Amino acid sequence: MRTFKKSSKLDNVLYDVRGPVVTEAARMEEEGRKILKLNIGNPAPFGFSAPDEVIADLIQNAADCEGYSDSRGLFSARKAIMQYYQLKKLPNLHIQNIYTGNGVSELINLAMQALLDDGDEILIPAPDYPLWTACATLSGGHVVHYICDEQADWNPDIEDIKSKITDKTKAIVVINPNNPTGAVYEKDVLEQIVQVAREHELMIFCDEIYDRLIMDGYQHTSIASLAPDLFCVTFSGLSKSHMIAGFRIGWMVLSGDLSKGKDYMEGLNMLSNMRLCSNVPAQSIVQTALGGYQSVNEYIVPGGRIYEQREFIYNALKDIPGISVVKPKAAFYIFPKLDTEKFHITDDMQFAYDFLHQKQVLVVQGTGFNWIAPDHFRIVYLPHRRTLSQAMQKLSDFLETYHQ
Structure with a gap:
């Protein structure tokens, strides 16, 4: 029987932002589990409105x-x-x-x-x-x-x-x-x-x-x-x-x-x-x-939602032992670094899987962005502050005992 395979042109194409960890999160949702999603930069689901x-x-x-x-x-x-x-x-x-x-x-x-x-x-x-x-x-x-x-x-x-x-x-x-x-x-x-x-x-x-x-x-x-x-x-x-x-x-x-x-x-x-x-x-x-009027400017100044959520996520990450982070100046992403020796991390995708399974929080591993080492992950800080607060507490609890 003839079968149809994907083109060989795709064999070396990696696009992990919507990769295996996201697929696993979707499977878990189908089982009725609620996932805190910090993985994709789409403002619409988080209450941001077009002008x-x-x-x-x-x-x-x-x-x-x-x-x-x-x-x-x-x-x-x-x-x-x-x-x-x-x-x-x-x-x-x-x-x-x-x-x-x-x-x-x-x-x-x-x-x-x-x-x-x-x-x-x-x-x-x-x-x-x-x-x-x-x-x-x-x-x-x-x-x-x-x-x-x-x-x-x-x-x-x-x-x-x-x-x-x-x-x-x-x-x-x-x-x-x-x-x-x-x-x-x-x-x-x-x-x-x-x-x-x-x-x-x-x-x-x-x-x-x-x-x-x-x-x-x-x-x-x-x-x-x-x-x-x-x-x-x-x-x-x-x-x-x-x-x-x-x-x-x-x-x-x-x-x-x-x-x-x-x-x-x-x-x-x-x-x-x-x-x-x-x-x-x-x-x-x-x-x-x-x-026309650039309503986005209201979000990115003190008191604005993106600005305040950035401040919150940056300070919350800084307070978690084993994490260091550079404060972002733009967009709505932050790319914290994990202490790989402290957590014995050799595979950042495994870290993202484990965090998802244990705490139902979805992030993207750093190597998904072609970073060179398994020591970073990306958070999208578009969700409301209460969601970010829940996620940071879950991350802190997870890392208290995590060893890969």
Whole structure:
């Protein structure tokens, strides 16, 4: 009998954010067990609401969004995106080089497929948002992870980047603000990355989906604004900043010296045309979302919910013996470190499994973000404070006796 197996192209693709531990949590829920979920950055289930103005615009525009748009997106959406990045000082912007997508995830896949041949190398941070590694691998690329330094507030290690460049390296990915660490990279670090990319003629991919979720007065610098002579692709969207992850609306913006990527741009256009267009009703709200009142700002200042929940989770983790943690500056993630000697941990996925089974709390192990050692895990601090308090008490109780 003929059977059908998955494509061999998927054999080396790892995407653990929704991996085995999450599958086990779903099985436990089917048995009627209640799980405290601290694993996924989707604001909607935790009581965060989209701005009223955005919802009103979506309803108003729905009747006019029944057909396909230009494959790159509605003119109004791309114009608003262009104006947003003009304010962020990205060089050489043209509306024809802006693409909307069904979330940033679709566009990352498209961008990798258009660039990478089998064996091409691409530099991606560790820890990373694992979709980058998965999409690059699926496209035939060889991912080389450069280290972000926990002792330097999770900024990229420039010397490590330099040591990992070869004649096969085509591009470098910069995730800033960072998921899973919540880091915001310092401008001088970004300038050093640009200089390395300049010396080795690398393309820069800039994942900036959390650039409107920055706390404590820190300023975000778009790395593409520092690189007018390089070919840069900047990604962002509304899923996080406007609490509408399910709407699936993101974008990518080409900037800098576009003459270096003419053939690549042909590939992007080909792939963009193949999927016809992104979600048109979601595109219709981009202009309002980017130009109107930014209600997210209420969440990220003292007294705001994201800010206060960050303060709580950071302080609660600090007080648990065997855990150390760097305070995140952006987004809604925190990436604490476990004392592996104290707990005898050699497998962080096993840690996540054990915590799930014993305390019914779901977190993601650090190696799921391509981190190099089994000593970290990620917490999403979007749930209400009372849920976070319950989870931290469970973690403290669990670690009192845990030995792997």
